[in-house]
Structures are given as C-alpha cells and as structure tokens.
Amino acid sequence: MGAKLKPILKELQKNLMTGISYMMPLIIIAGVTMGVTSLLGSVFFDVSVFTEEVLAAQGSPILDFITWCYNAGSLMFTIMYPVFAGYISFGIADRPGLAPGFLGGLLVVQMVTGFLGAILAGYVAGYSILCLNKSIKINRKYIGVKTLFLLPLLGSIIVLLASKFVIAYIGIGFSSLSQWLITSIGTEGGALLSAGLGAARAFDFGGPVNKMAGTIGKQLYFDTGYSYIALVLGALVAPIGLGLSPYFARIFTKKEIFDPQLKQGALSCLILGFLGISEAVLPFIILYPVIIPISMIGTAVAGAIGFSLGASVFPGGIYGFYMWPLIENVWGFLIALAVGVLIVCTLMFFYRLRVYNKEQLEQEEQVKSVE
Numbered sequence: 001m002g003a004k005l006k007p008i009l010k011e012l013q014k015n016l017m018t019g020i021s022y023m024m025p026l027i028i029i030a031g032v033t034m035g036v037t038s039l040l041g042s043v044f045f046d047v048s049v050f051t052e053e054v055l056a057a058q059g060s061p062i063l064d065f066i067t068w069c070y071n072a073g074s075l076m077f078t079i080m081y082p083v084f085a086g087y088i089s090f091g092i093a094d095r096p097g098l099a100p101g102f103l104g105g106l107l108v109v110q111m112v113t114g115f116l117g118a119i120l121a122g123y124v125a126g127y128s129i130l131c132l133n134k135s136i137k138i139n140r141k142y143i144g145v146k147t148l149f150l151l152p153l154l155g156s157i158i159v160l161l162a163s164k165f166v167i168a169y170i171g172i173g174f175s176s177l178s179q180w181l182i183t184s185i186g187t188e189g190g191a192l193l194s195a196g197l198g199a200a201r202a203f204d205f206g207g208p209v210n211k212m213a214g215t216i217g218k219q220l221y222f223d224t225g226y227s228y229i230a231l232v233l234g235a236l237v238a239p240i241g242l243g244l245s246p247y248f249a250r251i252f253t254k255k256e257i258f259d260p261q262l263k264q265g266a267l268s269c270l271i272l273g274f275l276g277i278s279e280a281v282l283p284f285i286i287l288y289p290v291i292i293p294i295s296m297i298g299t300a301v302a303g304a305i306g307f308s309l310g311a312s313v314f315p316g317g318i319y320g321f322y323m324w325p326l327i328e329n330v331w332g333f334l335i336a337l338a339v340g341v342l343i344v345c346t347l348m349f350f351y352r353l354r355v356y357n358k359e360q361l362e363q364e365e366q367v368k369s370v371e
Contacts (some may be wrong), residue, residue, distance in 0.1 A: 005306050012123075013286070018091030019122055020283040023084040026076055027279050027337040028268050030192075033073030035275030039322045077279070081105040081118040087123025092166075093155075095145050100125035100155035107163040114207020115168045115282050121159060128158040170208075190246035191304040194230035198303025201234025202295040205278045210234075218315045227312040229327070230303030232319045233336055236276040237302050240337075241344025242281055243270025255340050257356040261287055276319035280345060294347045304341025305332055325326035 041063065082105030089101025104121025111117065129151050138146045200213035213231060220226035246258045246266045256263065262284055272280035285291050309332030313319075327333045 015088050015091035015122075015126065016119065016286045019084045019086075019088035019119075020286055022087040024081055024265070024283050026080050026083055027277075027282065028272070030076035030080070030347045031272040031275060031277035031280060035272070035277060035320050036069055037073065038069040038320060041066050041070070042322050056117065064221075077107055079105075080279070081108045081115070084115070085118045085125065088119065089126035089129065091318065092123070093127025093133065093151075094355035095152040095243045096133070097126045097129045097133040099152040100129060103156050104163060104167075106165065107160070111163065111168045112208050112211060113167055114204045114210070115285070116204065116207065117167050117170050119286075120170070121163065124162045124167075125155055125159050129155040168356070178354055183269040186208070191307050194227065194303040194307035196303075198230040198234040198237075198299035199296040201231050202238050202278075202299040203292065205238070205281050210278075214315075221315050227307050228308075228315045229306040229313055229333060229336070230299075231311055231315070232327075233302040233306055233333075234299045234341060235276055235319055236273060236337060237299045237340035237344060238291070239269050239273030239278055239280045241273075241295075241298055241341040242284060242291065242348065243273055244341065245345050245348040245352075249349050252349065253353065255356070257352045259287060274321045276321075276323070288348075288351075290351055291348070292352070294344055297347065298340040298344040302336045305339055306336035309333075311336060311337060337340040 044062075082102045084103035085105030085108060086098050089097035089104070093115050099121050104125050105118055107119040108114070108121050132151055132154050133146075136146065136150065136152075150197070165241075200209050203209040203213075217226075217228050221228045242262075243266045246256075246263050249255075249257050260341040265284065269280040269284070281291065281295065310329045311333040312328040312334075313323075313326065324330055324333065340345050
C-alpha cells in the first residue's frame with residue numbers, strides 16, 4: 001500500500017511545487033514593495049496608514065507616488081492565489097488547466113478561504129481537465145476546439161460548482177471553529193486569550209482564521225482597550241523564525257539539514273518577516289506542513305508573554321521593524337518576539353534533524369544492500 005501511495009504523493013507534491021514556483025516571485029515583490037513604501041512613508045512623512053484623508057492633509061506629490069506604489073504591491077497580493085491555483089492546475093493538465101485554475105483562485109480570494117482553498121481549487125481544476133481530456137474523444141482535426149474551448153469551459157463549470165458547494169465552506173468552518181475556541185476562553189484570561197489569538201493568526205497566514213483573529217483582536221481593542229500585540233507577533237514570529245532556521249541549524253550541526261528550497265528562500269522569508277509580511281511562509285508550508293503547529297506554538301507563547309509584559313500597539317496594517325518604536329513597552333515586545341522566534345527555530349531544527357538522520361540511515365542501508 002505504501003509503495004503504491006508514494007508515487008501519488010510525489011506527483012501531488014510536484015504539482016504543488018509548480019504552483020509555488022510561480023507564486024513565490026509575486027509574494028516577494030508584493031511584500032517588498034509594500035514594506036519599502038511603508039518605510040518611506042513612515043520615515044519621511046510620518047504616515048503609516050495611507051488613507052485619502054491623510055493624503056489630502058499632506059498634499060505631497062511624492063507621498064502620492066509612494067501611496068500608488070503601496071497600492072500596487074497590495075494589488076499584487078490579490079493575484080497570489082489565482083496564480084497559485086492556476087499553475088497547480090497547469091502542472092496537472094498543462095495549458096487547458098490554466099483558465100479553470102485561475103478562476104478557482106479568484107473565487108478563493110472572494111470567499112477568503114486562504115491557501116488551503118487555493119490548493120483545492122488548483123487540484124479540482126487540474127484533475128477535472130485531466131479526466132475530461134481522457135473521456136471526451138474528438139476528431140483529431142478538431143483538437144484545437146477541444147483544448148482551447150471545450151476543456152477550459154467544462155473545467156471552469158466544475159470549479160465553479162466545487163467552489164460554491166465545497167471550498168466555500170472551508171473558510172466558514174475554520175472561522176466558526178476558531179471563533180468558538182477563542183471566544184470560549186473569555187476576556188478574563190488576557191494572557192491565555194492572547195495565546196489563542198496569536199496561534200490563530202499563525203494558522204493560515206492570510207486565510208480565514210488569520211483574518212477572523214485580526215477582526216476579534218481589533219474589536220476587543222476598540223471596545224475594551226485589550227492589547228493587540230499578540231496579533232502583531234502572530235504576523236512576525238513565523239517568517240522570522242523560519243527564515244533563521246537554516247542558519248540556526250548550520251551553527252549547531254555544521255551541516256545542511258534543510259531542503260534546498262528552504263535554504264534558498266530563507267533570506268527572503270527573513271527579510272519579509274522583518275517587513276511584517278507573514279505570507280512569506282506560505283510556500284514552505286507545502287514542503288513542511290509541520291510549520292503550522294510549530295508556528296502556532298511559537299506565536300502562542302510570544303502572544304502570552306507580550307501581553308504579560310504590557311506591550312501594546314494600535315491595530316494597523318503593516319508591522320515592519322520601522323513601526324516597532326511606536327509600540328508601547330517595546331522591550332516587552334522584543335522579548336516576546338525573541339522567545340517566539342527561538343521556539344520556532346528550535347522546533348524546526350529538531351524536526352529537520354530527525355528527518356535528516358532518518359534519510360541518512362536509509363541511504364546507508366541502500367548502499368549496504370547494493371554491496
């Protein structure tokens with residue numbers, strides 16, 4: 001059974017990596033564009049939130065241009081999931097899978113089902129096209145009509161139905177479950193609530209649970225003055241911790257125990273983490289699903305510590321390093337961030353070390369069997 005399952009899982013991973021390879025440049029460019037323009041606005045104009053009122057008050061053409069660049073970066077994030085789903089589908093079914101995959105990704109953005117929804121949309125689009133291509137027999141001279149019109153049309157209809165009746169309920173289900181878990185803690189246990197909000201923030205990095213946690217945190221802040229610091233830490237701990245993990249491992253083992261994809265992307269993940277862009281983690285979750293529970297543990301601990309040390313911040317949009325001086329009790333925040341990052345680094349290190357040692361042992365056994 002295991003031998004039969006292995007090539008299937010390998011094929012699924014290959015298709016996921018196709019989607020990731022096309023999505024990754026978008027995340028990097030969008031994140032850096034938003035981060036750098038936010039930094040320029042904050043340093044030179046003392047503007048951290050780009051609203052029409054702020055722009056009218058400043059009346060600066062340079063700030064207008066910075067805002068335009070910031071909005072362009074933000075717009076790029078909206079096409080991240082369509083590109084991801086579209087190229088997962090492309091990896092499965094080639095060009096006929098692109099349009100249904102893009103459509104599924106656009107619906108994912110509209111339904112706010114996050115990266116899990118995008119993965120499902122990509123697979124549904126790709127494998128539906130694959131099945132349709134095998135099932136529909138047509139004269140060879142009409143093959144262009146089949147690949148350019150018939151397959152994308154039927155595949156898009158299937159994706160529409162799957163999105164409406166299956167994928168849409170992922171966001172609703174996760175949001176409802178997480179809201180129940182978080183609100184059941186109650187506002188009495190502030191540190192415990194902060195741990196729950198921080199963990200929820202790091203569950204899906206921009207998906208429905210992440211947004212739900214942010215909404216609850218904002219509501220609590222404006223209604224009761226509750227500290228929003230756990231939500232900020234939830235966006236920072238995972239990308240910074242993950243970005244540092246390969247370097248952390250190299251110091252202690254003097255070996256390369258991480259896969260090449262993560263080693264190559266670690267620096268960009270780290271930079272985007274310092275710029276407050278948590279979506280940098282998404283491509284690596286496919287390689288290491290264990291990142292999700294590790295990130296949740298790190299951010300939960302960091303959120304509880306940040307609240308306990310009295311750190312607080314106004315709920316805004318971007319939480320890059322240039323905004324950290326505005327945090328109340330910034331030292332408490334930095335201590336919480338350092339502890340959370342250390343937890344993520346340590347857990348990733350031990351996980352990868354165990355996998356690496358197992359892989360080395362298997363290779364040695366293969367060599368012995370050949371000899």
